[in-house]
Amino acid sequence: MxxxxxxxxxxxxxxxxxxxxxxxxxxxxxxxxxxxxxxxxxxxxxxxxxxxxxxxxxxxxxxxxxxxxxxxxxxxxxxxxxxxxxxxxxxxxxxxxxxxxxxxxxxxxxxxxxxxxxxxxxxxxxxxxxxxxxxxxxxxxxxxxxxxxxxxxxxxxxxxxxxxxxxxxxxxxxxxxxxxxxxxxxxxxxxxxxxxxxxxVWLFSPEIDPLSENYVIQPGDVLEAIAKKYNTTAWYLMKVNGLRSAAIRPRMTIKVPQPGGVNIVVDKSDLRLYLFRNDGTFLKWYRCGVGRIDYKTKEGEYVIGTKEQNPTWVSPQDGRRYKPGDEGYALGEPGKTAYWMGLGLPTNPQARTGLGIHGTNEPETVGSKSSAGCIRLVHDDIAELFDLVPMYTKVTIRP
Structure with a gap:
């Protein structure tokens, strides 16, 4: 070749x-x-x-x-x-x-x-x-x-x-x-x-823990004033101390939260409502529902301006007024106490923002974007939060 x-x-x-x-x-x-x-x-x-x-x-x-x-x-x-x-x-x-x-x-x-x-x-x-x-x-x-x-x-x-x-x-x-x-x-x-x-466990036990302290009742004390001093509610003090009424007597010792107060943060991205002490200490969280696409929950800084049990509810869709027990009443489950905490502005707590934290007649929707703009919780959670947070508590709604 x-x-x-x-x-x-x-x-x-x-x-x-x-x-x-x-x-x-x-x-x-x-x-x-x-x-x-x-x-x-x-x-x-x-x-x-x-x-x-x-x-x-x-x-x-x-x-x-x-x-x-x-x-x-x-x-x-x-x-x-x-x-x-x-x-x-x-x-x-x-x-x-x-x-x-x-x-x-x-x-x-x-x-x-x-x-x-x-x-x-x-x-x-x-x-x-x-x-x-x-x-x-x-x-x-x-x-x-x-x-x-x-x-x-x-x-x-x-x-x-x-x-x-x-x-x-x-x-x-x-x-x-x-x-x-x-x-x-x-x-x-x-x-x-x-x-x-x-x-x-700590929040609702009568035992003292790192988040609480003892208070000895003084002559002339009333439970509402003690609650205000410690940035809580009389309902909470009654619950944690096993009191059947707000009646108290001198020299009684009751459990109170450490002073300083609390604030709420609602995170729309993970559908959680967080409760913090004002010193930044995390307390607990609740699963929540927020506004759907056509009724987005508006972000910003608010305060709790009103607190009501079993209020009349006005439908944002048609303006119709519903009382507890009415079919279609949206603030709570039938037969259970309904709770409403209306959100006002820091400069005007009684301002009507249209926003609130409340229960729902559709508990299965909590944890989703399903409300008409408000923050909704299941019954046991809204009842607990209602007792924990006083008027004028700061509420921050994040994206």
């Missing part, structure tokens, strides 16, 4: 090789794109709480896991483990263990360590503590560290170390502030949940 023929043969082989390489590369790229599309689809199903569909797609994806880049492989496994958890399936444990073995020193592994620890908190607290310690040794700072600290406090809470947990959580919240990072914000909400549990 001539030199020219050999050269042509080499060129042909080279072209075939290059073509094959690019063909392989193109095929691999298409496979990766298809796999990522499945990952996004599974995530969408998970977000919609369609866990069966998410699991089915993730199972298909795990069978072709090598098509994904390594970080996406770990993401797919984490997602599958979380779907299993939502379904209450024990397979979540083996997936988390696989992530720890195959993807060590990654965020996915840290996430799996966190999830494994949380799953063991109730039945195997010592194992959970060790997992949290392992996580803190690997990630001493950042969102995973805060989440591990939160887990440790849940374990301490179950052991009954309430005041230690209380102090820890207040310190944790002070460090966190109001984070924009989703993981850190989830830790903040977890801390709020646990503090709410603690404060629910």
């Amino acid at each position: 001539s030199f020219k023929g050999i050269l042509v043969g080499i060129l042909v082989l080279a072209l075939v090789g290059v073509g094959g390489f690019y063909g392989w590369k193109f095929k691999k790229q298409r496979a990766a794109e298809a796999a990522e599309a499945k990952l996004y689809q599974a995530d969408a199903f998970r977000a919609d709480e369609d866990y069966e569909s998410a699991q089915r797609i993730l199972h298909e994806l795990i069978a072709e896991l090598s098509a994904l880049p390594r970080p996406k492989q770990a993401e797919a496994l984490v997602m599958l483990a979380q779907v299993y958890e939502k379904q209450g399936k024990s397979e979540a444990v083996s997936i988390h263990e696989r992530i720890l073995a195959d993807y060590p020193d990654t965020d996915a592994a840290a996430s799996s360590l966190l999830h494994l620890a949380r799953m063991k908190e109730e039945k195997s607290p010592k194992e959970a503590e060790q997992l949290y310690a392992d996580l803190l040794s690997k990630r001493p700072d950042g969102a995973f560290a805060y989440a591990a600290q939160m887990g440790r406090n849940r374990i301490l809470h179950r052991r009954g170390e309430i005041e230690t947990v209380h102090a820890n959580l207040l310190a944790l919240l002070e460090k966190l502030g109001e984070p924009e990072d989703e993981q850190l914000n989830n830790v903040r909400l977890d801390a709020y949940d646990l503090l709410s549990q603690i404060h629910n």
Whole structure:
């Protein structure tokens, strides 16, 4: 064969090789794109709480896991483990263990360590503590560290170390502030949940706690004046001290909140009403409903200008007046006391803003954007809040 023929043969082989390489590369790229599309689809199903569909797609994806880049492989496994958890399936444990073995020193592994620890908190607290310690040794700072600290406090809470947990959580919240990072914000909400549990007991127990103090009744005292002095209500003082009426006598000792007062923050984005002390201490939160699209709840600063039980309600749609017991009365459930706290302006508390905090005849809508602009709570929550907050309490409504 001539030199020219050999050269042509080499060129042909080279072209075939290059073509094959690019063909392989193109095929691999298409496979990766298809796999990522499945990952996004599974995530969408998970977000919609369609866990069966998410699991089915993730199972298909795990069978072709090598098509994904390594970080996406770990993401797919984490997602599958979380779907299993939502379904209450024990397979979540083996997936988390696989992530720890195959993807060590990654965020996915840290996430799996966190999830494994949380799953063991109730039945195997010592194992959970060790997992949290392992996580803190690997990630001493950042969102995973805060989440591990939160887990440790849940374990301490179950052991009954309430005041230690209380102090820890207040310190944790002070460090966190109001984070924009989703993981850190989830830790903040977890801390709020646990503090709410603690404060629910303290607020309505006659025992003295870090948020309260004793007051000895003096000659001439009346309960309403004591309530005003301590920025609370006579209803609350009666409830917490087991008083059947507002009648009091000298030298009685009653429980009162520490002075300073409270304020309310309504967060429309997470549909929660938060109760804080005026020194910034978080007290508790309630699930709330806010205005729907055509009746948006207006953000801003307000004060409680009126407090009423069983008031007449005027429909914003047609101006019709409804009394308690009327069909269509919207401020409470049939047969139960209705509560209304009207919101005025800081400069004019009696101003008619059209906004208020109240109960509802549709308790299933609480936790959604469903009202005609006001903030709605379920019956037990509005009854409790009505007792806790006095007139002129500051109310902030946030986007």
